[in-house]
Amino acid sequence: MPFDQYVTTFLNLSGIESMQPEPSIAEENRELRQRVSILHHKAERNEQLLKAFFAAELELLSCTTLAELLDYLLNHFRQNFNLSAVTLMLLDPEDMVQELLDGSARFNDFPGLQLIRHPQPLRSLYPDKQLFCGEASAEIRRSCFPLPADVQSCALLPLIREDFLIGSLCLGSSDPERYSHLLRYDYVSHLASVVAVCIENAISRESLQRLSSMDPLTRALNRRAFSQQLLREIKRCNRTGDPMACVLLDIDHFKPVNDTHGHLSGDKILRDVSQLLKDTLRETDSIARYGGEEFAILLPGCGEAEAIQVADNLRETISQTLFSGHQQQSLRITASLGITLCEQQHTQQADVSALTESLIQAADQALYFSKHNGRNQVKFNPCTLAIRAQQ
Numbered sequence: 001m002p003f004d005q006y007v008t009t010f011l012n013l014s015g016i017e018s019m020q021p022e023p024s025i026a027e028e029n030r031e032l033r034q035r036v037s038i039l040h041h042k043a044e045r046n047e048q049l050l051k052a053f054f055a056a057e058l059e060l061l062s063c064t065t066l067a068e069l070l071d072y073l074l075n076h077f078r079q080n081f082n083l084s085a086v087t088l089m090l091l092d093p094e095d096m097v098q099e100l101l102d103g104s105a106r107f108n109d110f111p112g113l114q115l116i117r118h119p120q121p122l123r124s125l126y127p128d129k130q131l132f133c134g135e136a137s138a139e140i141r142r143s144c145f146p147l148p149a150d151v152q153s154c155a156l157l158p159l160i161r162e163d164f165l166i167g168s169l170c171l172g173s174s175d176p177e178r179y180s181h182l183l184r185y186d187y188v189s190h191l192a193s194v195v196a197v198c199i200e201n202a203i204s205r206e207s208l209q210r211l212s213s214m215d216p217l218t219r220a221l222n223r224r225a226f227s228q229q230l231l232r233e234i235k236r237c238n239r240t241g242d243p244m245a246c247v248l249l250d251i252d253h254f255k256p257v258n259d260t261h262g263h264l265s266g267d268k269i270l271r272d273v274s275q276l277l278k279d280t281l282r283e284t285d286s287i288a289r290y291g292g293e294e295f296a297i298l299l300p301g302c303g304e305a306e307a308i309q310v311a312d313n314l315r316e317t318i319s320q321t322l323f324s325g326h327q328q329q330s331l332r333i334t335a336s337l338g339i340t341l342c343e344q345q346h347t348q349q350a351d352v353s354a355l356t357e358s359l360i361q362a363a364d365q366a367l368y369f370s371k372h373n374g375r376n377q378v379k380f381n382p383c384t385l386a387i388r389a390q391q
């Protein structure tokens with residue numbers, strides 16, 4: 001029996017008074033014993049359901065990321081409480097949730113999630129901001145349970161924060177009796193409040209983390225986050241033995257771009273180059289804005305030959321792309337790149353901070369060679385720290 005029918009059980013308690021008129025003492029005793037046994041059984045079941053409910057609440061509160069929370073609500077919750085469908089509609093006017101999920105999970109993992117930009121669908125669903133329990137009409141099935149599922153009755157829970165509708169959690173059951181407008185569903189209402197708080201907290205927490213590690217113009221990692229990532233990748237290289245390439249990319253003659261087309265166009269180019277890097281590189285690679293028109297890239301698992309190939313592909317793609325300024329004027333740019341390599345031997349023979357410095361210096365030196373060799377090219381420069389450490 002699902003936790004939300006706990007309420008029904010208490011309503012049934014009133015049945016104890018509807019006994020047959022004038023039964024014999026023996027019959028009355030038998031009937032009473034039967035009723036006590038049923039009530040005892042129901043009380044035990046209610047206790048289990050209550051425990052399941054508290055466990056669900058704890059699960060929700062202990063989710064540390066938005067993706068974890070959504071996974072629990074949309075996947076585990078449905079199984080744990082024997083529902084035929086669970087969907088979640090979230091108001092996301094500035095695509096913040098979309099962006100957070102892009103970095104941490106795939107939308108395919110959450111087929112029941114719908115992000116909406118305008119509050120109107122929520123206002124239509126909850127004109128009085130009240131929970132709805134009852135039969136799943138064709139209209140409810142269409143708007144709240146768009147994916148194929150056997151939904152006969154449903155609980156539609158408004159998610160409200162500070163008197164503002166932020167979303168809707170819809171629980172669907174194949175049992176037509178499970179949710180009825182005749183019953184009160186205090187636990188389900190309570191659940192809606194917990195879910196609303198958990199979702200809001202997860203979004204705020206992750207947005208803050210993201211803001212503190214992101215360059216606001218290009219949405220690449222900022223320099224601080226890059227340094228942390230570099231340390232993580234050095235540790236991974238030490239652990240796994242896989243090499244890691246470190247690349248610096250600098251847009252050529254960027255000053256004339258600003259001078260000719262204005263700073264707004266320069267900003268747009270920086271954003272577009274950042275997006276091009278994200279689109280071209282692997283998800284496991286790291287991209288950071290290292291300075292004004294300079295990007296730093298980490299390619300875990302790449303040896304010298306592969307890193308040169310990846311960097312040259314970036315160089316060529318940039319040189320062949322028709323960029324546009326902020327007034328849609330066409331622009332062409334090129335970039336110079338410098339590469340160095342972190343190998344396991346470096347991580348064993350040097351302290352980490354000396355190694356990070358040495359890697360950046362070596363990549364910077366390679367970038368300098370590219371610039372002074374005519375720009376629009378890729379140069380490799382080995383990291384020499386380990387050799388020095390051995391001497």
Ligand SMILES: Nc1nc2c(ncn2[C@@H]2O[C@H](COP(=O)(O)OP(=O)(O)OP(=O)(O)O)[C@@H](O)[C@H]2O)c(=O)[nH]1
Binds near residue numbers: 265293
């Ligand atoms: N629009 C815009 N320009 C920036 C930003 N940060 C740095 N810049 C510009 O980038 C330009 C860098 O110029 P330089 O260092 O002379 O380098 P360059 O013109 O690219 O020449 P080379 O690197 O030698 O090929 C300067 O004009 C900066 O103002 C930014 O956030 N937005």
